[in-house]
Amino acid sequence: MQRLIEFGWRLLPFAVVILIWYAVRWSGVVDQGLLPPPHLVFLDIWKRSTEGTFLLDAWVSIRRVLLGLFFGMLLAVPIGFLIGWNRTIRRFVDPLVNFFRALPPIALIPLAIVYLGIGEVAKVAILFYAAFFAGVIVMYEGMSQINPLFIRVSRTLGATDWEVFYKVILPLTVPHVLTATRVALGVAWATLVASELVAAQNGLGAVIQNASAFFQLTTIYAGIVAIGTFALIMDTMLRMASRRFLDWQERVVQ
Amino acid sequence: MTGETAPGEDGSPKVVFQNVSKSFGAIEVVRDVSFEIHDGDFIAVVGPSGCGKTTMMNMLAGFTKPDGGAVLLDGRPVAGPGPDRGVMFQDYGVFPWLTVEKNIRFGLELAVKRGMTKAQKNETVEKYMAQMRLTDFRNAWPKNLSGGMKQRLALARAYAANPRFLLMDEPFGALDAQTRSDMHDLLLEIMQAERKTALLITHSAEEAIYLANRILVVSARPSRIVEEINIPFGDNRDRDLLDSHEFIELRRHLRDVVMKQYAEQQALR
Ligand SMILES: Nc1ncnc2c1ncn2[C@@H]1O[C@H](COP(=O)(O)OP(=O)(O)O)[C@@H](O)[C@H]1O
Ligand SMILES: [Mg+2]
Numbered sequence: 001m002q003r004l005i006e007f008g009w010r011l012l013p014f015a016v017v018i019l020i021w022y023a024v025r026w027s028g029v030v031d032q033g034l035l036p037p038p039h040l041v042f043l044d045i046w047k048r049s050t051e052g053t054f055l056l057d058a059w060v061s062i063r064r065v066l067l068g069l070f071f072g073m074l075l076a077v078p079i080g081f082l083i084g085w086n087r088t089i090r091r092f093v094d095p096l097v098n099f100f101r102a103l104p105p106i107a108l109i110p111l112a113i114v115y116l117g118i119g120e121v122a123k124v125a126i127l128f129y130a131a132f133f134a135g136v137i138v139m140y141e142g143m144s145q146i147n148p149l150f151i152r153v154s155r156t157l158g159a160t161d162w163e164v165f166y167k168v169i170l171p172l173t174v175p176h177v178l179t180a181t182r183v184a185l186g187v188a189w190a191t192l193v194a195s196e197l198v199a200a201q202n203g204l205g206a207v208i209q210n211a212s213a214f215f216q217l218t219t220i221y222a223g224i225v226a227i228g229t230f231a232l233i234m235d236t237m238l239r240m241a242s243r244r245f246l247d248w249q250e251r252v253v254q
Numbered sequence: 255m256t257g258e259t260a261p262g263e264d265g266s267p268k269v270v271f272q273n274v275s276k277s278f279g280a281i282e283v284v285r286d287v288s289f290e291i292h293d294g295d296f297i298a299v300v301g302p303s304g305c306g307k308t309t310m311m312n313m314l315a316g317f318t319k320p321d322g323g324a325v326l327l328d329g330r331p332v333a334g335p336g337p338d339r340g341v342m343f344q345d346y347g348v349f350p351w352l353t354v355e356k357n358i359r360f361g362l363e364l365a366v367k368r369g370m371t372k373a374q375k376n377e378t379v380e381k382y383m384a385q386m387r388l389t390d391f392r393n394a395w396p397k398n399l400s401g402g403m404k405q406r407l408a409l410a411r412a413y414a415a416n417p418r419f420l421l422m423d424e425p426f427g428a429l430d431a432q433t434r435s436d437m438h439d440l441l442l443e444i445m446q447a448e449r450k451t452a453l454l455i456t457h458s459a460e461e462a463i464y465l466a467n468r469i470l471v472v473s474a475r476p477s478r479i480v481e482e483i484n485i486p487f488g489d490n491r492d493r494d495l496l497d498s499h500e501f502i503e504l505r506r507h508l509r510d511v512v513m514k515q516y517a518e519q520q521a522l523r
Contacts, residue, residue, distance in 0.1 A: 152317060153347040157361035157415045158337030167360070171351040248351045248395045 036218040044222040054207065058226055061196065061203040064120070065188045065234075068127020072188070073181055076135030080180065081173065083136070084143020101137055105130035105187075106194045118199040123192070130191040131184040138183050142176030175249060178242045182235060189231045267292055268451060269314060269419075273323035275476075276309055283309050285476035286323070296445070296452045298462035300512055301472030302519035307455045310477070311421050314453065315341050337366050340412035340450075342425040346404040348396045348411075355392040357407055358383055361415030382410040385444060402433035406440065413444065420450040427457065435493075438464055442491055459508040463501060464491060471511050474519035481511050 018038045025035050036044075048054035083090045083097070105126055116122035146169065154168045196205020204223050211219035267290035276284040283306040291297055299307050312318045313325045316335040325332045341347075349357050361367065362375045370378075383389050386406040396404060405425055412420060426434045438461065445452070456462050462469050463485055471481040485504065487495060495501050 149343060149345065149347045150349060152315075152335065153341065153343070153349075154360070155335035156315060156337070156339060156341040156417075157411070158364050158366035160365060163364055167364075168349070174351075248397065250350070250397050 034217065036221055040218050041221045041225060044218045045226060048207075048219070048222065053202070054222075054226075057202050057204050057207050058230065061192060061205065061227070062230060064123050064127055064203065065185070065192050067124045068192070069131045069181070069184055069188050071124070071128045072131025072184055073135050073177075076132045076139055076180060076184070077173075077177055079132075080136040080139020080176075081143055084140035084146075085169075090140070090144075097133065097136060100129075101133040105133075105191045109195050109198050112195075113199055123195050123200070123203075126195050127188050127191055130187045134187040135180040135184040138180035139173075139176055142179065143173065146172050175242070175246050178238060178246070182238050182242075185234055185238065186231070189227065193227060268328060270326040271310070271314075271323070272326060274310070274313065274320045274325060275322035276306070276313065276318070276320050282476040284320075285478055287477065287479060288323075289470060289479055289482070291451060291453065294449055294451055295468060296454070296466045298454045298456055298466035298469045299472055300456060300459065300462050300469060300508065301477060302474055302512070302516045303457070305472055305475045305515070305519055306477035307472055308423055310472075311341075311423055311453060311455055314419075315339055315421050337361065337364075337415050338417050339419040339421055340415055340417035342405070342408050342412060342420070342422040344424045344427045346396075346401075346408050348399075348404045348407050350396050353393050353395060354388050354399070354407055355379060355383065357396070358388075358410045358414050360411060367415075378414050378416075382414045385413075385447075386410040386440070400433070401429050402437060405429065405437060409441065409444070413448070413450075418451060420452045422452065422454045424455050424457065426461065434461075439493075441465065446489060459505050459512060460496070463504050463508065464496065469508065471508070471515065474515050474521075480515065483508065 021035075021038050024030055025032060025037055045054065079093075083093050108126060108129060112122040112126050116125055150168050150172070151164055154164050159167065192203070193205040193208070196203040197209050200206040200209075204227050208220050208223035211217075211223065269291035271287050271289050274284055274287045275282070287310065299310065301307055309318065313320050314327075314332060316332045316339070319332075327338075335341075349360065352360065358379050359375065362370065362378060367375070380389075383392060386409060388403065388406060388410060391399065391403065396407065399407065408425070426437050429437060442465065452466075454462070454465060467485050467488075469483040469485065470479050471483070472478070473480045483504070486500075
């Protein structure tokens with residue numbers, strides 16, 4: 001019962017948004033032709049899923065995000081770790097990281113197309129780039145916040161360098177890895193859609209792009225709703241993982 | 255456990271601060287400090303805050319090195335931190351990612367303790383967990399413990415590693431009065447069961463007299479030792495002592511000496 005109520009609270013805001021959506025449509029503020037009603041959007045998702053390639057497009061997008069995120073974090077964790085740990089490395093790498101991070105990944109899409117074509121590799125490469133720079137910054141800021149007191153305590157208990165590393169620093173890194181992954185995930189979704197809008201035959205971004213060419217507003221909305229839903233589901237899964245693994249934290253990453 | 259035999263059994267000093275000096279940049283923090291700690295001593299260091307007490311303790315713990323002079327441990331300069339010197343900090347230093355039991359076990363699972371059997375380790379953990387009244391909380395996360403419990407956990411963890419020295423940097427400073435006095439009695443209890451040579455940094459004259467057998471009063475920065483007070487109570491310490499004439503006299507005297515140094519430290523700011 002408690003869980004049901006909790007679940008209800010999660011859904012409530014979305015129900016309210018849908019109601020406002022209907023209200024805006026019926027109030028006549030916006031031309032009815034320019035704002036399809038929610039039920040038609042859901043119907044469109046259903047029809048395109050059962051009769052068309054919508055699910056396949058969704059899967060293509062999700063796979064790109066996951067691959068980009070995976071490779072991005074695979075590199076961001078050790079690199080962020082090194083930068084956070086070593087002052088000399090940090091001084092050297094910091095300006096570079098900030099330069100590349102300030103550069104929107106979307107700006108690299110034309111370059112990626114030139115070098116890597118318009119296939120999967122180009123898309124995953126851009127997502128890798130986006131995920132890496134979002135992740136690395138969270139990682140190393142987190143790392144540099146690690147309380148040196150814990151390292152001192154472990155030394156007075158007799159820990160060697162290696163033991164300090166894997167018994168103290170590593171467990172303290174886990175929260176930052178999870179936070180970095182969540183941030184990178186958000187950035188990856190945003191970048192994915194942009195790259196699919198520019199050059200893709202499939203994926204949710206391409207669905208939206210094609211629908212826009214034919215002025216199929218309902219399908220544009222269907223694509224947007226689907227992207228939001230998948231991004232939210234992935235984020236929720238990460239949050240649940242945080243809660244499970246970071247039980248010990250004063251404030252669980254919410 | 256450490257394997258070394260202390261040359262302290264005959265009463266010769268185990269720790270010698272020999273004309274120790276230390277500066278941070280332009281700030282001279284410790285100037286020409288010399289004193290000795292003997293086997294079984296319980297030394298309290300009292301002085302105004304910011305005068306360099308933590309710096310002195312850090313040099314013995316091995317976290318920092320003196321600029322001049324030497325801190326000798328069994329005749330050799332301190333090379334770095336080690337399991338022969340357990341440390342307690344004001345903000346506990348309890349590992350938040352480990353449960354109560356695993357915190358106590360931490361030091362025993364390190365390579366330095368590979369000579370112990372599994373059974374010995376378990377026994378050690380259970381013993382100190384019980385002694386510090388933490389057995390009911392063995393699976394609790396530190397975030398759910400009170401300040402007093404965290405400090406009990408830190409003490410249990412330090413003892414489990416079986417150090418020869420216990421270095422304490424204002425360990426009870428953040429606790430309320432009642433918890434503080436409970437901690438005092440718990441510390442005396444475990445010290446009487448298993449003597450460690452101890453160095454306690456504190457602000458409280460009462461705490462220093464109640465716990466220590468020798469008190470070093472440290473001056474305003476740069477710190478020198480201005481007075482050394484011997485406390486004649488031996489192992490005979492309980493709450494009644496606090497109301498004794500002798501205790502009150504000692505406290506009055508210590509406060510006078512310390513207040514003078516506080517005033518000088520204030521003038522430095
Ligand atoms: N690592 C450090 N770098 C620079 N200054 C320090 C450092 N550690 C301590 N100090 C300075 O040395 C003085 C004494 O510090 P400390 O030993 O912590 O005093 P206490 O423990 O007696 O309060 C303070 O003025 C403090 O600011
Ligand atoms: Mg201090």
